[in-house]
Amino acid sequence: MRLLKERILRDGEVRQGNVLKVDKFLNHQCDIRLFNEIGQELRARFPQEITKILTIEASGIGIACIAGQYFDVPVVFAKKGRHSNQDEHLYRATVHSYTYNKDYEITVSQEFIGSQDRVLIIDDFLANGKAVEGLLDILCQAGAALVGVGIVIEKGFQDGGKKLRERGIDLQSLAIIDKMDEKQIVFRE
Amino acid sequence: MRLLKERILRDGEVRQGNVLKVDKFLNHQCDIRLFNEIGQELRARFPQEITKILTIEASGIGIACIAGQYFDVPVVFAKKGRHSNQDEHLYRATVHSYTYNKDYEITVSQEFIGSQDRVLIIDDFLANGKAVEGLLDILCQAGAALVGVGIVIEKGFQDGGKKLRERGIDLQSLAIIDKMDEKQIVFRE
Numbered sequence: 223m224r225l226l227k228e229r230i231l232r233d234g235e236v237r238q239g240n241v242l243k244v245d246k247f248l249n250h251q252c253d254i255r256l257f258n259e260i261g262q263e264l265r266a267r268f269p270q271e272i273t274k275i276l277t278i279e280a281s282g283i284g285i286a287c288i289a290g291q292y293f294d295v296p297v298v299f300a301k302k303g304r305h306s307n308q309d310e311h312l313y314r315a316t317v318h319s320y321t322y323n324k325d326y327e328i329t330v331s332q333e334f335i336g337s338q339d340r341v342l343i344i345d346d347f348l349a350n351g352k353a354v355e356g357l358l359d360i361l362c363q364a365g366a367a368l369v370g371v372g373i374v375i376e377k378g379f380q381d382g383g384k385k386l387r388e389r390g391i392d393l394q395s396l397a398i399i400d401k402m403d404e405k406q407i408v409f410r411e
Numbered sequence: 412m413r414l415l416k417e418r419i420l421r422d423g424e425v426r427q428g429n430v431l432k433v434d435k436f437l438n439h440q441c442d443i444r445l446f447n448e449i450g451q452e453l454r455a456r457f458p459q460e461i462t463k464i465l466t467i468e469a470s471g472i473g474i475a476c477i478a479g480q481y482f483d484v485p486v487v488f489a490k491k492g493r494h495s496n497q498d499e500h501l502y503r504a505t506v507h508s509y510t511y512n513k514d515y516e517i518t519v520s521q522e523f524i525g526s527q528d529r530v531l532i533i534d535d536f537l538a539n540g541k542a543v544e545g546l547l548d549i550l551c552q553a554g555a556a557l558v559g560v561g562i563v564i565e566k567g568f569q570d571g572g573k574k575l576r577e578r579g580i581d582l583q584s585l586a587i588i589d590k591m592d593e594k595q596i597v598f599r600e
Contacts, residue, residue: 245520245523246522246523250487250488250490250519250520250523251485251486251487251520251522251523252472252476252479252485252486252487252488253485254476254479254480254483254484254485254486255483257476258480279468279469280468280469280472280488280490283441283469283472283473283476284472284473284475284476284486284488286473287441287443287446287472287473287476287477288476288477288480290441290443291443291447291477294443294444295443296440296441296442296443297440297441297443297473298439298440298441299439299441299469299473301439301469330439331434331439331440333435333440334434334435334439334440
């Protein structure tokens with residue numbers, strides 16, 4: 223997706239520890255026009271029947287909600303940690319965060335995803351793929367069908383994308399970065 | 412906003428501890444069509460010039476992003492807690508959570524809100540108003556102008572809304588609940 227790659231080159235900053243800072247437009251300040259372009263592109267890449275979009279708080283929510291307009295389906299976001307005012311009937315999965323070097327629990331109410339659902343997972347970043355694996359675990363518990371995984375930026379030099387593709391999952395990343403340092407960002411063709 | 416009130420009556424559940432559970436359509440599963448109606452209504456109530464929308468993670472993000480389309484401005488969401496890959500130049504405020512009975516820090520990068528901005532705050536709920544007060548504190552630090560505060564559901568029996576209105580703030584809540592228990596939900600006229 224050319225518009226997105228141009229934006230990453232213009233506004234992205236590479237920081238120590240393989241961090242790509244894109245908070246000018248993606249995950250702190252949200253460029254809603256760009257989100258609409260992303261939503262349309264995701265719909266074009268997943269033309270199949272989809273009944274629910276699943277994402278994870280916090281930075282996946284805005285993209286998933288804007289994209290949800292093009293799919294005309296509800297968006298469910300997995301919550302991080304146990305919430306005191308939440309229903310007891312929850313799907314639960316454990317996700318390892320490399321950024322913070324700890325495990326956290328994600329939960330989705332059993333009311334909102336079931337065996338009749340055909341689900342598209344959407345998230346802003348894919349690196350080691352641990353968050354997506356947690357969401358797949360929840361879909362498995364729900365007996366729901368996975369249609370695919372739509373990602374805005376994949377860090378292609380980490381192995382999350384490779385592992386998902388090896389499992390036969392239809393993973394569509396709108397920008398895949400194969401190499402980055404302070405001088406350059408190299409996208410996969 | 413009639414459509415919203417009907418939806419609260421149909422799908423909302425009152426739980427112990429003044430909890431109104433609306434996760435079927437607002438803050439766990441997101442009804443994107445309803446979010447669009449909410450976005451349009453907020454634009455109608457705030458026709459003034461606005462340059463940024465400010466919200467807080469997590470459940471404010473989806474509503475703010477959908478609403479952002481009608482204002483055609485970027486959406487900035489305050490982050491809860493300090494994030495390791497975030498810039499050092501942050502506005503910080505402390506928010507007290509009555510739900511969890513603890514204080515937490517919210518942060519916004521100084522890059523994204525400045526003295527030239529005219530800001531609309533959007534959030535899903537207003538009860539004691541502590542989250543909004545934290546966001547107001549950040550706008551004050553930024554020297555930005557507050558245009559108003561747009562809320563989806565205000566718990567009118569708690570004092571957050573009253574305090575904001577007494578300060579002369581243009582607070583627009585799309586549904587104000589004056590009384591609720593397991594048998595009924597009473598909206599303010």
